[in-house]
Amino acid sequence: MSGDNAEPIYIRAASKSNGITSIVIGLVGLFVSALWFVLLPSWLVLAGIFITSASLIALLIGYFKVREPEFSLEMTPEHIIYRHRLGRWQIDWDNLQRADCPKVRAGLTHVELETVGFKLKDYRNFLHSISPRLATHLLMEQRPLLLQNSEDNCATGSCYEQSMFDDKHFTLSDGTVLTGVKAMLANRMVELRRRLGFDVYIATSDIDRTPTEFAALIAQCQQARAQLKLETQSSINE
Known part of the structure; x- marks a missing residue:
């Protein structure tokens, strides 16, 4: 940013990383838990519930990560712009x-x-x-x-x-x-x-x-x- 025509600097939030990975893990976990309930004996149902719960949490985490803007900050020659799923501010x-x-x-x-x-x-x-x-x-x-x-x-x-x-x-x-x-x-x-x-x-x-x-x-x-x-x-x- 040494001139008016300088390219903006984009900053990606650390919290946004691995969003897709979390969703994939959650979906795989739900598939495994479905097979668990169908194929395994009933005395293992608590373990299946645990897998289902963990998979749903992974899906929820991945969803919140993915819905955030691609870049949390943009620094142009004129402004610092912060972006969030709820809005933005500018300095x-x-x-x-x-x-x-x-x-x-x-x-x-x-x-x-x-x-x-x-x-x-x-x-x-x-x-x-x-x-x-x-x-x-x-x-x-x-x-x-x-x-x-x-x-x-x-x-x-x-x-x-x-x-x-x-x-x-x-x-x-x-x-x-x-x-x-x-x-x-x-x-x-x-x-x-x-x-x-x-x-x-x-x-x-x-x-x-x-x-x-x-x-x-x-x-x-x-x-x-x-x-x-x-x-x-x-x-x-x-």
């Missing part, structure tokens, strides 16, 4: 302050979480681009992050409940007032920035490399874009 490179692996306190040291965080300059475009269904999914998926770097005075757990279900209105920088699930997501982003330093998070299962490697890739893309803008400005001035 403009000009709106991305930084991306890195958030760290939490563990005694006297800090430990990196298995996720990548994005810190935005402004929430408007991101919240306008995300679908309500995906916003609801993120609210549920990212709840464990609220338990990180928690306050010492939260022994009762009430602060967790308040931050998990903060449904008050949210006003964007241009004066637009958000309500409903998008307001809840905006308030969640503010809370996660306060706790972990980032607004939006991508799970390890949504990328095809380690969080550190993915954060390094984002940094390289930012540097390439910044260099391109400098070269373009220099050519204009000349």
